[in-house]
Amino acid sequence: MNPFEWVEATSVEGALAALAARPGAVLKAGGVDLLDLMKERIAAPARIVNIRNVAGLDRIYWDGGGRGGPDALRIGPLATLARIAADAAIRERCRALADAAGHAATPQIRNMATLGGNLLQRPRCWYFRSEDFHCRKKGGMQCFAQDGENQYHAIFGNEVCAIVHPSALATPLVALGASLLLRRAGSSREVALEEFLTRPEANVQRENALEAGEVLAEVRLPPLGPSTRSAYLKQAEKESFDWPLAEVAVALELEGPAGRCARASIVLGAAAPVPWRAKAAEAALAGKAVDDAAARAAAKAAVAGATPLAKNAYKVRIFETLVRRAILAAAQS
Ligand SMILES: Cc1cc2nc3c(=O)[nH]c(=O)nc-3n(C[C@H](O)[C@H](O)[C@H](O)COP(=O)(O)OP(=O)(O)OC[C@H]3O[C@@H](n4cnc5c(N)ncnc54)[C@H](O)[C@@H]3O)c2cc1C
Numbered sequence: 001m002n003p004f005e006w007v008e009a010t011s012v013e014g015a016l017a018a019l020a021a022r023p024g025a026v027l028k029a030g031g032v033d034l035l036d037l038m039k040e041r042i043a044a045p046a047r048i049v050n051i052r053n054v055a056g057l058d059r060i061y062w063d064g065g066g067r068g069g070p071d072a073l074r075i076g077p078l079a080t081l082a083r084i085a086a087d088a089a090i091r092e093r094c095r096a097l098a099d100a101a102g103h104a105a106t107p108q109i110r111n112m113a114t115l116g117g118n119l120l121q122r123p124r125c126w127y128f129r130s131e132d133f134h135c136r137k138k139g140g141m142q143c144f145a146q147d148g149e150n151q152y153h154a155i156f157g158n159e160v161c162a163i164v165h166p167s168a169l170a171t172p173l174v175a176l177g178a179s180l181l182l183r184r185a186g187s188s189r190e191v192a193l194e195e196f197l198t199r200p201e202a203n204v205q206r207e208n209a210l211e212a213g214e215v216l217a218e219v220r221l222p223p224l225g226p227s228t229r230s231a232y233l234k235q236a237e238k239e240s241f242d243w244p245l246a247e248v249a250v251a252l253e254l255e256g257p258a259g260r261c262a263r264a265s266i267v268l269g270a271a272a273p274v275p276w277r278a279k280a281a282e283a284a285l286a287g288k289a290v291d292d293a294a295a296r297a298a299a300k301a302a303v304a305g306a307t308p309l310a311k312n313a314y315k316v317r318i319f320e321t322l323v324r325r326a327i328l329a330a331a332q333s
């Protein structure tokens with residue numbers, strides 16, 4: 001591991017100043033992914049700015065905005081996965097998010113890992129994580145997964161780089177229409193999470209649009225009314241803990257006594273380099289009463305157009321099943 005400077009930030013302003021003052025400085029939240037990247041010699045930061053102890057950045061609250069309408073959820077980037085999973089109001093009002101947080105990694109990791117770090121962690125492709133392979137993501141010419149060991153890789157959007165986006169929480173957050181507040185010295189911007197997470201075609205070496213010197217300061221959800229229902233399902237090889245083979249988040253707006261679907265948002269995780277909106281499935285469900293036949297038709301539409309690689313076609317059937325079950329689970333929640 002390279003020698004590095006350690007800066008203990010006590011405020012967001014202090015963290016921004018410490019980032020700006022030294023090229024090659026990086027932020028550390030829980031440190032779960034950053035430490036892995038350093039041990040794997042993928043990251044060699046000159047300075048680590050520890051934001052773990054910045055007061056207030058772990059806040060979870062509901063913002064009514066004085067409108068008298070439903071509250072909007074705000075989550076600080078330092079909120080741990082364990083806290084998000086255990087928060088009763090999140091579980092009641094955005095169940096998909098609580099379930100994604102509660103099924104990621106292990107209990108120990110969920111106690112360390114933060115929401116911000118989870119969204120910004122690097123991919124787990126074993127070629128990327130091995131210093132023996134100089135693949136496209138590291139500036140090389142080749143994607144070794146295309147013709148190599150690709151059983152855990154993408155089945156959509158996999159032409160340039162076949163990573164699957166590693167963040168379990170990004171899947172429900174995209175389904176629920178989350179946006180991110182990004183701060184830099186003297187300014188801030190808010191960007192939809194779906195636009196922030198970028199495809200390899202935009203820049204194969206990056207997974208998101210975080211700019212140098214920016215701090216993720218808050219994750220924001222739009223107001224969710226009582227008619228919003230959501231569900232998250234994950235399929236992994238092991239029951240105890242594992243990365244997903246496939247995960248699905250569904251958010252439905254239901255209306256009328258028959259519970260017709262006014263709007264559906266269906267997102268596949270571990271399917272593509274970004275959380276993958278299944279737009280054909282969303283369209284198939286719109287205006288329909290959510291029953292088994294409608295869920296089956298939407299699930300079929302969700303996987304139409306998949307482009308699996310030599311060793312991961314098995315994922316297509318898993319996704320079809322998970323989408324159907326997640327739609328029914330959301331409608332019945
Ligand atoms: C065995 C194992 C199993 C796992 N299984 C899963 C799983 O099933 N699902 C899943 O989703 N994840 C899984 N993970 C990954 C784990 O959830 C992430 O590593 C963790 O969430 C990262 O959070 P952190 O706070 O430790 O991030 P850090 O390691 O501290 O940071 C990660 C990156 O985010 C940047 N960063 C952090 N916070 C900010 C901020 N506020 N603003 C700007 N940049 C920031 C850092 O600079 C760094 O680049 C697993 C990890 C392990 C080791």
Ligand code: SF4
Pocket residue numbers: 123125126127128135136137138142143144145146160161162163
């Ligand atoms: S999938 Fe992406 S990260 Fe993995 S080998 Fe191919 S280019 Fe590299």
